[in-house]
Amino acid sequence: MNRRVKNNILFTSQIKTQGRVISALILREIITRYGRHNIGFLWLLLEPVIFTVGVIILWNLTHKNHRFLVDITPFVVTGYSCLLLWRTCSFRGLKAIEPNRSLLHHRQVKIQDIFVARMLLEIAGVSFSFFTLLAILMFAGVLLWPQNPCLILFGWILMAWFSSCLGTILGCLSEYSEMVERLWHPASYFLLSVSGTFFMVDWLPPKMQSLVHWVPLIHPVEMMRAGYWGSSVKTHYDTPYMIAVCFIFTWLALTLMADKRLKLLT
Amino acid sequence: MVELQDIVKSYQTRFGAYTVLNRVSLTVNPGDRLGILGRNGAGKSTLIRIVSGQEIPDNGTVSRTMKVSWPLAFSGGFQGSLTGLDNLRFISRIYNVDHAKIQDYVENFAELGNHFREPVRNYSSGMQARLAFALSLAIEFDCYLIDEIIAVGDARFHRKCTEELFERRKDRAFFIVSHDANFIKSYCTKAAILEKGHLTYFNDVNQAYAEYMAPAA
Numbered sequence: 135m136n137r138r139v140k141n142n143i144l145f146t147s148q149i150k151t152q153g154r155v156i157s158a159l160i161l162r163e164i165i166t167r168y169g170r171h172n173i174g175f176l177w178l179l180l181e182p183v184i185f186t187v188g189v190i191i192l193w194n195l196t197h198k199n200h201r202f203l204v205d206i207t208p209f210v211v212t213g214y215s216c217l218l219l220w221r222t223c224s225f226r227g228l229k230a231i232e233p234n235r236s237l238l239h240h241r242q243v244k245i246q247d248i249f250v251a252r253m254l255l256e257i258a259g260v261s262f263s264f265f266t267l268l269a270i271l272m273f274a275g276v277l278l279w280p281q282n283p284c285l286i287l288f289g290w291i292l293m294a295w296f297s298s299c300l301g302t303i304l305g306c307l308s309e310y311s312e313m314v315e316r317l318w319h320p321a322s323y324f325l326l327s328v329s330g331t332f333f334m335v336d337w338l339p340p341k342m343q344s345l346v347h348w349v350p351l352i353h354p355v356e357m358m359r360a361g362y363w364g365s366s367v368k369t370h371y372d373t374p375y376m377i378a379v380c381f382i383f384t385w386l387a388l389t390l391m392a393d394k395r396l397k398l399l400t
Numbered sequence: 401m402v403e404l405q406d407i408v409k410s411y412q413t414r415f416g417a418y419t420v421l422n423r424v425s426l427t428v429n430p431g432d433r434l435g436i437l438g439r440n441g442a443g444k445s446t447l448i449r450i451v452s453g454q455e456i457p458d459n460g461t462v463s464r465t466m467k468v469s470w471p472l473a474f475s476g477g478f479q480g481s482l483t484g485l486d487n488l489r490f491i492s493r494i495y496n497v498d499h500a501k502i503q504d505y506v507e508n509f510a511e512l513g514n515h516f517r518e519p520v521r522n523y524s525s526g527m528q529a530r531l532a533f534a535l536s537l538a539i540e541f542d543c544y545l546i547d548e549i550i551a552v553g554d555a556r557f558h559r560k561c562t563e564e565l566f567e568r569r570k571d572r573a574f575f576i577v578s579h580d581a582n583f584i585k586s587y588c589t590k591a592a593i594l595e596k597g598h599l600t601y602f603n604d605v606n607q608a609y610a611e612y613m614a615p616a617a
Contacts (some may be wrong), residue, residue: 151494158493168482239470239477241453242494394456398411 155242159234159251166233173191178259182222183267186214203337204367207276212286212358213331215264219290220297220329220351222256224322227301228308232397239398245391249305253298261294281364289357292376296350299383306390330355335370343370350379402428402451402468402543402575409446409459420446421457422597424508428543430466430575433566435588435605436577437612444577444596445471446548451575466573467544472532473547480521484512484531487520495539502538509564510534511557526554543573548580562587585609 164175173180190210197206227249234248270275280286308314329351335343346352353376360369390396404426409417414432428451438444448471449455450462470477478487488506492499507516510530512523520528529549529573536544544565565574566587577594578584584591584605591608592601602608 151496154496155494156488161493162479162482162486164489165486166479233481234479236476237479237490239452239454239473240491240494241468241470393413397455 145365151242152244152247155244155247156251156254159237159243159247160255161278161315162237163251163255178255179263179266181214182218182260182263185218186211186267189214204334204363207399208362209334209359211264211267211271211277212362213329213355215260215267215290215295216287216355216358217326217329217331219257219260219293220300221322222260223253223297223301224304224318226252226256227303227305228318230301230305231309238336245306245396249298249302249387249391252300252305256301257294261290263289277362280362281366284360285361286358287361289354289361289371292357292373292380293351293354295380296354296376296383299380299387302387303383303390306387306393306396309396324348325351328352334359334367336368347372347375350376401430401463401465402573403461403463404451407447407450407457407462409443409455411451411455419597421450423460424594424597424599425460426452426592426599428575430542430573431571433587433589434576435573435584435608436575436593436594436599437581437584437589437608438577438578438581438594441613443597444579444594445473445547447594448545448575449575452545452585467540468543469536469539469541471547472529472536472549474525474549475528477532478520478528481519483519484510484516484523487531488535491535491539497539502535505538506531506534509537510561526557530557533564537564537569541572543575544569546576548573548578572580580607 164178168175168177173186184245190207193206193210230248230252231245233242237243237248238245268277271347272279304318328346328349330346330349335346335356338346347370350382353371356369356371357373357376359367360371363369404424407421408419409421409422410417412418424447426434428447436444436447446455450457452468453462453464453498454471477559478484479490482490485503488503489499492502507527510516510527510533512531514528515523515527520531523531532549565572574588576584576588588605591605592599593608593612600611602611
């Protein structure tokens with residue numbers, strides 16, 4: 135019985151320690167990446183905004199003369215924000231341990247904390263810029279109030295969940311082999327073309343539709359577009375499938391992070 | 401108290417598993433000064449990392465009931481692209497200490513001058529060691545883990561460190577690994593030799609010293 139009580143105390147104090155470690159890692163990450171010069175960590179929020187706004191302008195200009203199937207701006211905002219989320223998470227995950235390796239000298243710092251801190255920071259940055267952009271565009275009258283805001287939020291959460299697991303898995307694997315990093319660059323480029331950023335599933339022929347259905351990235355994007363347009367635009371997404379994929383990826387990420395060899399690999 | 405029981409640790413190499421520690425047990429009680437002697441590659445650093453909790457053994461149990469420092473060594477423990485000051489802040493956060501309270505002490509003790517606000521990767525190993533010492537003295541541990549580091553720095557800094565550590569903090573426990581038998585002899589009260597994965601204890605430090613020095617002579 136004594137043992138159990140001791141363990142309980144340990145558990146809560148451990149949670150507190152992990153919280154302190156993760157916030158310290160986030161702060162250290164912000165300082166090393168953005169420094170204390172000019173606007174500092176605001177770049178974290180501004181980078182995605184600049185990127186998305188640029189693409190919105192570009193698409194609106196290039197598609198001015200075409201009759202596009204849906205409004206360009208909401209199509210681009212949903213597509214590119216999701217793209218940014220999984221791209222930044224996956225690329226920030228690669229080799230995430232290396233620059234933090236010397237911090238593992240402190241027993242409080244665990245591999246898990248490094249990934250949680252990185253992914254949280256990425257997700258926070260892209261999310262903040264996405265929702266700010268939505269608000270500004272709605273305020274400016276470029277976007278309408280979405281038909282189902284909850285569905286947008288839900289899609290975004292699934293995307294963030296998936297992306298953080300993806301980044302963690304790639305990050306762990308990249309410690310085992312250089313190949314992972316090298317292969318992820320072309321692979322992510324290929325994934326880009328089937329990620330739903332540039333098309334809506336409904337535009338594809340039925341055969342292609344059933345193929346892209348397997349790409350997890352598609353579902354949150356379609357979900358968010360369904361949230362914006364409601365039933366006026368036909369969308370295809372499979373929530374149970376996406377959640378199942380997220381759970382599998384979570385399990386994979388947790389298993390990989392638990393490998394104690396990660397602390398030693400260089 | 402820090403207690404290791406039947407610790408086994410092996411690493412994968414291209415030629416199969418290499419056992420660094422084979423059923424190693426040790427106890428560090430409050431106030432103990434345990435020195436582990438070993439030649440290069442004997443597994444001293446592995447052992448100290450297991451004591452600190454940085455590495456998890458393949459087998460055996462580790463229990464820690466006192467506040468144990470990170471292994472103070474020539475490198476490690478700091479993030480290279482952060483300044484000394486930012487590293488101080490980071491370490492204060494993870495050890496739950498108010499960084500404002502210890503900043504002056506660390507700055508004075510480490511004698512880094514303006515380098516304190518420069519990235520740690522530009523430090524010499526002596527400067528890193530000074531920062532590590534200053535920080536671990538400022539945070540206060542019950543048990544200090546020291547990996548070879550003491551000999552670093554000039555004579556004056558060396559004296560300052562030994563005074564702060566072994567005189568002012570003589571109630572604390574020390575766990576020191578070194579290849580330097582003279583150092584272990586002068587500062588430790590207990591000693592053991594780590595060789596081929598086994599730890600051999602001696603009744604007194606002089607005996608360990610003699611044993612360690614014998615094959616070399």
